[in-house]
Amino acid sequence: MQKRPVILITNxxxxxxxxxxxxxxxxxxxxxxVVVAPDSPxxxxxxxxxxxxxLRLESVSVFEGVEAYQCSGTPVDCVKLAVDKVxxxxxxxxxxxxxxxxxxxxxxxYSGTMSAAMEAAIEGVPAAGFSLLDYNFHADxxxxxxxxxxxxxxxxxxxxxxxxxxxxxxxxxxxxxxxGMKIARQARAKWQEEFAERIDPRGRKYxxxxxxxxxxxxxxxxxxxxxxxxxxxxxxxxxxxxAYAAMDTINKQWKExxxxx
Amino acid sequence: MQKRPVILITNxxxxxxxxxxxxxxxxxxxxxxVVVAPDSPxxxxxxxxxxxxxLRLESVSVFEGVEAYQCSGTPVDCVKLAVDKVxxxxxxxxxxxxxxxxxxxxxxxYSGTMSAAMEAAIEGVPAAGFSLLDYNFHADxxxxxxxxxxxxxxxxxxxxxxxxxxxxxxxxxxxxxxxGMKIARQARAKWQEEFAERIDPRGRKYxxxxxxxxxxxxxxxxxxxxxxxxxxxxxxxxxxxxAYAAMDTINKQWKExxxxx
Numbered sequence: 111m112q113k114r115p116v117i118l119i120t121n122x123x124x125x126x127x128x129x130x131x132x133x134x135x136x137x138x139x140x141x142x143x144v145v146v147a148p149d150s151p152x153x154x155x156x157x158x159x160x161x162x163x164x165l166r167l168e169s170v171s172v173f174e175g176v177e178a179y180q181c182s183g184t185p186v187d188c189v190k191l192a193v194d195k196v197x198x199x200x201x202x203x204x205x206x207x208x209x210x211x212x213x214x215x216x217x218x219x220y221s222g223t224m225s226a227a228m229e230a231a232i233e234g235v236p237a238a239g240f241s242l243l244d245y246n247f248h249a250d251x252x253x254x255x256x257x258x259x260x261x262x263x264x265x266x267x268x269x270x271x272x273x274x275x276x277x278x279x280x281x282x283x284x285x286x287x288x289x290g291m292k293i294a295r296q297a298r299a300k301w302q303e304e305f306a307e308r309i310d311p312r313g314r315k316y317x318x319x320x321x322x323x324x325x326x327x328x329x330x331x332x333x334x335x336x337x338x339x340x341x342x343x344x345x346x347x348x349x350x351x352x353a354y355a356a357m358d359t360i361n362k363q364w365k366e367x368x369x370x371x
Numbered sequence: 372m373q374k375r376p377v378i379l380i381t382n383x384x385x386x387x388x389x390x391x392x393x394x395x396x397x398x399x400x401x402x403x404x405v406v407v408a409p410d411s412p413x414x415x416x417x418x419x420x421x422x423x424x425x426l427r428l429e430s431v432s433v434f435e436g437v438e439a440y441q442c443s444g445t446p447v448d449c450v451k452l453a454v455d456k457v458x459x460x461x462x463x464x465x466x467x468x469x470x471x472x473x474x475x476x477x478x479x480x481y482s483g484t485m486s487a488a489m490e491a492a493i494e495g496v497p498a499a500g501f502s503l504l505d506y507n508f509h510a511d512x513x514x515x516x517x518x519x520x521x522x523x524x525x526x527x528x529x530x531x532x533x534x535x536x537x538x539x540x541x542x543x544x545x546x547x548x549x550x551g552m553k554i555a556r557q558a559r560a561k562w563q564e565e566f567a568e569r570i571d572p573r574g575r576k577y578x579x580x581x582x583x584x585x586x587x588x589x590x591x592x593x594x595x596x597x598x599x600x601x602x603x604x605x606x607x608x609x610x611x612x613x614a615y616a617a618m619d620t621i622n623k624q625w626k627e628x629x630x631x632x
Contacts, residue, residue: 114451138550151423153423154411154419154421154422155417155419156418156419156480157417157418157480158415158417158419159417159481159484159580160415161414161415161580162414164569164571164578165577165578165579166576166577166578167576182457182620183583185415186481187580189578190564190566191566192564193564194564194566195566195568195578208437215611218612219418219489219493219610220419220420220447220611225418228480232474232477232561264625264628268628270617271614271621273614274614274617280387291625293618295615295620295627296611296612298534300493300494300585303450303451303454304455304507305426305452305455310426311426314427314586314614315427315428315572316425316427317425317428317452318426319420319421319426319451321403331441333411340469345612345613346613346614346617347612347613347620348612348613348614348617349477349480350556350557350559351480351606351609351610351612352557352606352608352609353532353534353535353607353608354556355530355532356609357556357607359532360532360605360607361523361554363529364525364554367525367528367529369576
């Protein structure tokens with residue numbers, strides 16, 4: 111009998127979020143699932159790691175028939191701890207999510223969900239993060255779970271190119287209204303900050319982050335286009351951040367400057 | 372008279388770290404410096420942002436003759452608040468650091484220093500992060516400050532390609548022992564985790580992150596090579612994480628799988 115693959119699951123909304131339950135149930139038939147997830151919500155944690163504080167790890171019974179642990183750290187801490195102290199080996203696949211809310215375009219950089227998947231990829235583990243474009247705690251995860259299982263199966267069957275993980279976003283649509291998956295690139299977009307400025311009960315000023323998402327990219331090959339047109343977007347993501355095309359330009363400009371100095 | 376450029380400075384070691392003092396003093400002659408930096412150390416915060424909590428911003432007199440604010444948030448929060456609530460405009464340049472310790476190769480992903488610079492770049496501001504390969508609080512920043520000023524001047528003079536920021540690391544060497552700057556790529560490297568496992572005074576287990584840096588990349592065009600051979604490494608970094616080369620591969624594999632399903 112072939113050994114079943116070990117699938118590590120984590121998220122950034124915390125171990126009690128409905129999104130991670132949907133993901134666990136979706137991929138349980140594909141392998142041995144082990145969950146190591148934050149004990150509290152960690153949205154917007156990016157690739158934060160806990161250096162200055164100790165971490166706690168507790169075994170919990172949250173998912174039926176699935177080994178699960180809650181961790182006091184960030185999503186990235188969860189992956190690191192899972193490999194070193196829970197599995198004592200690399201898993202065959204690491205899945206993160208399903209996130210409550212979009213991680214498309216530039217959100218990949220702020221996302222704890224995607225950072226957990228990226229951490230796994232850095233360790234050489236095939237990985238993907240899943241997000242549903244619905245912030246509602248009680249969102250309908252049917253379609254997202256369907257595509258999470260599909261993508262997990264495809265990765266287990268075909269692997270992923272070296273140094274690449276997947277950022278999968280699912281539009282807020284019923285399963286039968288979704289047109290399929292599109293391999294896409296990260297759209298050029300940003301958040302336009304507008305901090306709310308308020309006065310606390312003691313009379314001191316405070317600020318609260320708010321903002322407007324601005325898509326500056328009108329191309330049809332982006333994740334934003336795919337999502338706005340009824341597709342699941344699948345962006346292959348890399349953690350080599352080198353801007354190769356810029357190396358020559360800068361080299362030339364600076365050499366020239368050195369000569370004229 | 373030409374208007375002097377506005378230079379925003381931040382870091383992740385906190386506003387009282389010697390590294391940021393060195394950076395402020397190094398680039399003061401180049402423009403109007405404004406500092407918005409965390410009120411406490413934020414190492415390893417990656418691209419974390421503060422969503423669920425209010426932020427505080429206080430004017431402080433830490434640097435001689437320089438407008439400065441401490442912020443209760445992460446390095447990325449500092450940049451966002453600086454643009455929206457302090458400067459009320461985009462600065463002409465954003466510099467982050469000088470970090471106490473390396474941010475070369477894969478460390479760029481965990482680094483609050485680099486994430487602050489990346490946030491500025493996302494907002495369209497030319498940006499660079501600086502790090503000295505010396506964790507000592509009382510490290511000698513002479514050489515790092517020299518190169519920070521040099522790089523800042525080059526960026527002000529030539530700009531940077533769109534969507535690109537710089538990751539500058541300086542070896543722990545006296546200024547006259549450094550051979551110059553090398554434009555390099557991010558080395559393929561990772562941290563091999565080994566969590567220390569301990570028992571707290573109440574008898575409960577806890578874990579503390581530790582690890583060994585492993586460079587898997589022997590090429591001579593990497594930042595690790597440059598640093599190990601007496602050069603300042605300058606890596607052009609991008610925040611478009613799309614793995615373009617992988618898009619076709621995955622498209623083909625998955626289409627094939629769909630046909631055979």
